[in-house]
Amino acid sequence: MIPAGEARCSRAGCVADANWQILWRNPRIHTADRRKTWLACDEHVGYLRDFLTARDFPLEVLRFPLPAEAGAIV
Numbered sequence: 363m364i365p366a367g368e369a370r371c372s373r374a375g376c377v378a379d380a381n382w383q384i385l386w387r388n389p390r391i392h393t394a395d396r397r398k399t400w401l402a403c404d405e406h407v408g409y410l411r412d413f414l415t416a417r418d419f420p421l422e423v424l425r426f427p428l429p430a431e432a433g434a435i436v
């Protein structure tokens with residue numbers, strides 16, 4: 363789990379706070395229970411999602427932090 367206060371967008375060169383998390387995996391190298399997490403700001407969530415979609419990687423886009431996690435102590 364990533365502490366919300368340290369979360370930055372995963373896009374190269376972007377230092378914006380992350381508002382989204384993209385959970386994805388590469389079926390060719392990751393087993394079904396593995397998930398990579400990319401964080402994204404509002405501007406780049408579409409870019410990162412399209413990058414993965416273009417490679418046919420299964421992915422899920424969620425808010426970051428999840429509402430249930432917002433008050434959690436990490």
Ligand SMILES: [Zn+2]
Pocket residue numbers: 371372373376377378402403404405406
């Ligand atoms: Zn960004």
